[in-house]
Amino acid sequence: xxxxxxxxxxxxxxxxxxxxxxxxxxxxxxxxxxxxxxxxxxxxxxxxxxxxxxxxxxxxxxxxxxxxxxxxxxxxxxxxxxxxxxxxxxxxxx
Amino acid sequence: xxxxxxxxxxxxxxxxxxxxxxxxxxxxxxxxxxxxxxxxxxxxxxxxxxxxxxxxxxxxxxxxxxxxxxxxxxxxxxxxxxxxxxxxxxxxxxxxxxxxxxxxxxxxxxxxxxxxxxxxxxxxxxxxxxxxxxxxxxxxxxxxxxxxxxxxxxxxxxxxxxxxxxxxxxxxxxxxxxxxxxxxxxxxxxxxxxxxxxxxxxxxxxxxxxxxxxxxxxxxxxxxxxxxxxxxxxxxxxxxxxxxxxxxxxxxxxxxxxxxxxxxxxxxxxxxxxxxxxxxx
Numbered sequence: 001x002x003x004x005x006x007x008x009x010x011x012x013x014x015x016x017x018x019x020x021x022x023x024x025x026x027x028x029x030x031x032x033x034x035x036x037x038x039x040x041x042x043x044x045x046x047x048x049x050x051x052x053x054x055x056x057x058x059x060x061x062x063x064x065x066x067x068x069x070x071x072x073x074x075x076x077x078x079x080x081x082x083x084x085x086x087x088x089x090x091x092x093x094x
Numbered sequence: 095x096x097x098x099x100x101x102x103x104x105x106x107x108x109x110x111x112x113x114x115x116x117x118x119x120x121x122x123x124x125x126x127x128x129x130x131x132x133x134x135x136x137x138x139x140x141x142x143x144x145x146x147x148x149x150x151x152x153x154x155x156x157x158x159x160x161x162x163x164x165x166x167x168x169x170x171x172x173x174x175x176x177x178x179x180x181x182x183x184x185x186x187x188x189x190x191x192x193x194x195x196x197x198x199x200x201x202x203x204x205x206x207x208x209x210x211x212x213x214x215x216x217x218x219x220x221x222x223x224x225x226x227x228x229x230x231x232x233x234x235x236x237x238x239x240x241x242x243x244x245x246x247x248x249x250x251x252x253x254x255x256x257x258x259x260x261x262x263x264x265x266x267x268x269x270x271x272x273x274x275x276x277x278x279x280x281x282x283x284x285x286x287x288x289x290x291x292x293x294x295x296x297x298x299x300x301x302x303x304x305x306x307x308x309x310x311x312x313x314x315x316x317x318x319x320x321x322x323x324x325x326x327x328x329x330x331x332x333x334x335x336x337x338x339x340x341x342x343x344x345x346x347x348x349x350x351x352x353x354x355x356x357x358x359x360x361x362x363x364x365x366x367x368x369x370x371x372x373x374x375x
Contacts, residue, residue: 005157026159029270036263040163 008034009059010042011052020052028053118188124301126309130243131186132205133306135195136348138178139206142196143356144227145171146363147214156217163263167224170256177249197367201356208347209292211356215285218271218278222285225268225329226293228261233321234296237313246311265329272333283335294343297322 005027011020023042028034034053043051062070078084087094121128148168155161179192209227214220235257238250271278299307299315307314330337346352366373 027157028159032266036266037159037163040166041159044162044166 005029007056008038008053009056010034010038011054012038012042012048013050013052014047016049020050023047025056120188121186126305127185127187129302129305129309130311131182132302133312134178134182134185134246136205138175138182138192138195139204140210140227140231141171141178142175143204143206143359144210144224145169145175146359147210147212148220148224150214151217151220160217164220167260167263170253170260174249174253174256177253181245181249193367197364198371201352201360202350204352204356204360205348205350206356207292207295208344208353209289209295211347211353211359212289212292213355215288216281218281219285219288221264221267221271222282223289224260225264226289226326228257228264229322229325229329230293230296230318231257232261232325233318234313237318241312242310261325265325268329268335269333272330272335279334282333286330286335287338290338290340291342291344294341295345295347298343298345298348300349 006029007025008028008031009025010023012023013020026034026037026041028037031053035051038051038053042048074080121131145168148164148171151161151164152168153161155164175196176192179195183190183192183195209223212223214223232254235250235254239247239254241247241250268282272282273279297315297319303312303315306312307317326337
């Protein structure tokens with residue numbers, strides 16, 4: 001039966017001010033039921049103040065086979081990290 | 095219908111005494127303390143028996159999501175039971191605990207309405223029973239928030255939040271299944287007709303209820319009927335289900351006269367404490 005229901009990805013915001021985090025997925029016939037099910041499956045231990053659900057099929061994901069071209073070039077760019085740079089003392093605390 | 099003595103332990107109360115519990119004279123029937131004890135047991139027994147019934151679905155629900163949702167409701171109800179029966183035991187003042195009341199009383203001392211001891215049936219039947227109960231439970235707790243007894247008002251406020259969700263969920267599912275496929279509609283209509291004669295008991299008061307209402311401790315049962323009917327009519331209408339005309343209601347549960355189903359339920363629920371009195375984990 002559950003195979004007839006679409007899969008939903010669930011995002012929970014744990015506290016005010018924090019981002020929603022992906023916590024898992026579940027099956028539900030529509031968005032409202034997905035929220036209800038997410039409440040029952042993923043917030044039983046007081047984990048959340050807000051729930052997002054999105055149809056898994058609506059997520060466009062990068063392909064693992066493109067991992068090299070997508071991410072490797074960033075490997076050698078240490079200067080993209082702020083810690084790469086020496087901050088002059090006169091600048092003070094940033 | 096007279097119940098037979100418990101077969102496993104000839105005298106459960108003697109066993110309880112041997113374990114150092116109870117022993118003092120019971121509260122006098124008709125006294126304010128006995129009335130309050132009775133009223134609290136009626137609340138706690140409803141949540142205990144329905145909570146146990148729903149827990150029977152654990153691992154068997156049609157989908158994982160519903161399985162855990164039902165288990166959550168069951169746990170909410172068992173949690174409320176601890177509060178109601180805990181307060182009942184305190185009011186009784188005879189050294190019994192919520193656990194003693196739950197596991198060492200026999201069927202004729204239970205005062206839940208007959209509706210909650212009905213067998214689960216199919217998933218739709220379970221949800222219909224839940225909805226008919228929730229539609230009473232929510233306004234009952236709302237009214238109890240106004241109790242003269244602050245301990246009752248506090249428990250009702252805490253439980254009310256849980257039950258608001260129970261009602262939202264069961265009403266939604268009754269509508270979805272009633273207004274769903276031909277098969278789901280037929281099953282929900284069948285469940286409604288089978289359960290309807292058990293829905294009215296919650297609104298029929300006795301002398302204990304009258305005294306509790308007079309004292310401002312608990313609402314008169316019939317005062318909750320208009321709100322229950324409004325909720326039920328609205329939801330059943332949206333679910334394209336039609337309630338039977340009859341107001342006939344099976345009665346007796348609140349006075350300790352139960353259907354055979356309660357004995358079987360207690361047999362499962364209580365066997366460990368009956369077989370190994372005082373066992374802890």
